[in-house]
Amino acid sequence: MKIGADLEAFMGRLGHRFARPELLMRALTHSSIGSATRPDNQRLEFLGDRVLGLTMAEALFRADRAASEGQLAPRFNALVRKETCADVARQIDLGAVLKLGRSEMMSGGRRKEALLGDAMEAVIAAVYLDAGFEAAQALVLRLWGARIDAVEEDARDPKTSLQEWAQARGLQPPKYVTISREGPDHAPVFTIEAQLANGESERATAGAKRQAEQAAARALLARLEGQA
The missing domain is CATH 1.10.1520.10 (Ribonuclease III domain)
Structure with a gap:
């Protein structure tokens, strides 16, 4: 062939x-x-x-x-x-x-x-x-x-880790809010904010909603652990 x-x-x-x-x-x-x-x-x-x-x-x-x-x-x-x-x-x-x-x-x-x-x-x-x-x-x-x-x-899923961090401190599970969705339908760009009930939050941008959520969770978790 x-x-x-x-x-x-x-x-x-x-x-x-x-x-x-x-x-x-x-x-x-x-x-x-x-x-x-x-x-x-x-x-x-x-x-x-x-x-x-x-x-x-x-x-x-x-x-x-x-x-x-x-x-x-x-x-x-x-x-x-x-x-x-x-x-x-x-x-x-x-x-x-x-x-x-x-x-x-x-x-x-x-x-x-x-x-x-x-x-x-x-x-x-x-x-x-x-x-x-x-x-x-x-x-x-x-x-x-x-x-x-x-x-x-x-293998360390940041969304799961952030939820465990919140639960260990008596907080509600994190929320993931879509701040913006830009770009054409075939190549969207999402900005997501991970929010905790104590007012802590971080944003991240990625080409898929799930990836942006994970990146935001990872960034927030890294900052919280750094403060600790």
Whole structure:
């Protein structure tokens, strides 16, 4: 199967050359353009999620043999969540080769976190089907790289930590108020303020509401802990 220069370049960034490039084509095909003759990547996404999960579970299990299940679970969740998959997808510029329908292209689909994360999982599955588990495992470990080493910090969910801080002091759970939403629909920018009942607050801005909430919680928690 002949492929274009853009996919050749992507395989170079990915670090895997496909013996069956049709698998890669399918992994990059969003449901907005899929058809009976052009299958989309949803089934591959399902499989890739499991390959990623097993890879990360084993990596964490081997990395810290003294860790309890309660310690491993949040680390695992931090490594396999959609945001992390989307970050890895951006690292290899996966969005540039996504096959999208016109409506998704017009709405900025190549930058959407959910689409990028799903496609990254589908690409992992394509590598697994093309070359086996060891190849897919090696790919994941290489692309996730330093994220695995830094997972302890990433696993600490700032919203949960801030809520625990408030509850320990008899305060109501934090509130997250949307201060502004700017930019076009396909690339919004949210400014969120994390507020505590004692009057403490911090703001943060991000391209997704959840990310802005987490960043605001992290900033507020860091200041409160610094004061303590």
